[in-house]
Amino acid sequence: MVEAGNVADEDTEPVFQGIPEPCSSQMVLLAPAMQGAPQLTPRQYLYHYSDDEWEEFTVEWVRALQWPYVLVQRMGGSGDRGADVAACLTRQGTNGDWHCYQCKHYSEPLRPSEAWPEMVKIFAAKVQGVYELPSRYIFVAPRISSSLSRHLANPATLKKEFFKAWNNEGAKKLGAGLSPGDRAAVESLARETDFSMFAAPDIAWILDLHSSTPHHARRFPKPLKERPAVEGPPADQREHEAVYVQKLLAVYNEKFGLQLKTIRDVRDDARLQGHFTRQREAFYSAEALRVFARESVPDETYTAVEKDLYETVVEVEELEYELGFERLQNVLKSAAEYKVNSGNILAPYVTAQDRKGLCHHLANDGRLTWCKEDPL
Structure with a gap:
């Protein structure tokens, strides 16, 4: 018989015991x-x-x-x-x-x-x-x-x-x-x-x-399956995009003196369309990476990528800037240049677009902010 958990006497009624969570x-x-x-x-x-x-x-x-x-x-x-x-x-x-x-x-x-x-x-x-x-x-x-x-x-x-x-x-x-x-x-x-x-x-x-x-x-370590192609973002904003999108609108409003409130407002401004579309594409690319990781590896493997990226870009995010747009661009540049630890099995699957998108995920979670006076 294999032994696990606490050792009990033969006459002692066994109790349910959970599996210790590894570090x-x-x-x-x-x-x-x-x-x-x-x-x-x-x-x-x-x-x-x-x-x-x-x-x-x-x-x-x-x-x-x-x-x-x-x-x-x-x-x-x-x-x-x-x-x-x-x-x-x-x-x-x-x-x-x-x-x-x-x-x-x-x-x-x-x-x-x-x-x-x-x-x-x-x-x-x-x-x-x-x-x-x-x-x-x-x-x-x-x-x-x-x-x-x-x-x-x-x-x-x-x-x-x-x-x-x-x-x-x-x-x-x-x-x-x-x-x-x-x-x-x-x-x-x-x-x-x-x-x-x-x-x-x-x-x-x-x-x-x-x-x-x-x-x-x-x-049973071995190379992971091929990562599926990343689908583009939906035409309409999804509920889980609300926070990072509002932070982007705050950046545009500050830089151009606008009063944008929804993504429809962004689509009406030719200066912003390309930039905003790229940010949403990056967000959904990072979302696809998260789903791929969830189906392929333990959660901690993906979390290690996100944590290391955060520790890299937060130093850039905390510097002083005149505009939130400058802060955003510098953070995205830092993320694009960041190299995932080669020892992590996800490293070959993480693209520059994923890394930029992860910044928006971090913003969505309240861990990064572009306009410091923005309460979000």
Whole structure:
């Protein structure tokens, strides 16, 4: 059994425990090495995981499943009583309908003799009032032996083989540590149970689904997919553009002595059309970068780009200028010249237009301002 979270006594009822959040620096995805030995495949990476990493990987995969889970939670160490990850379909947790994910990370394929004791644990947990019996019980292992796979494919055979091991009088008799009363109750419960609840998905399918999550690129570094083409801004201003657009209007009003209030006013002024259009294009380019990053890498990877850019341009933004237009132009020039840390996997995907657009995102968030007397 893999261990995770706080270690509990075997007689202590396990409690739900969350996965500790890694430090932000640990979540920034680095560019993969381009030279040297061939990279490991995702499956080969998994073979080298620790038990704790295997549980974390399992939680990421389970959360990507289409089941309407209310809660997906790692359980508490050696006192987990047969459940490493609980996926609950109701707020009743393991007192209601739930699925049990049992993580087994061995150097060899998981065999029936290693599965039987885990199945006994979940039956015993129900008998002893720790959990309700889960409606599904899934073994999660890098490799499943052919014999266990055959048994799992035929619930009737699985049940027959389980009871063959249960009735074995040898030294490794199943349930030998249970009291006579509990052992009898476990046997009765197991005989009443539909063994189709037990399963063990193929690791290739697990990896395929995991690849749809941002965690995949962090765990299995490789060049990202091609970034989609950036679409131009919509004709009409969207609600989430309000702040940075008003800050641009304030710049134009100050410089040209105007009283612009909407983007329609800007379109009527030939002096401003080109500049304003470029700013909106840059804003939406940066928005497209954010969406691409969100779908490809952990959030911290994108945040690192935004943070480093901000630390660069804020020094320029805080200088003294006669006009907000000068401040804006100098900040945009500084952003265009900024080089994203080459170690960040997003570096090759960030364009000069993105960097300018990020300045408008920062303005939208209230972190940059062009006309200092502007209250926005």
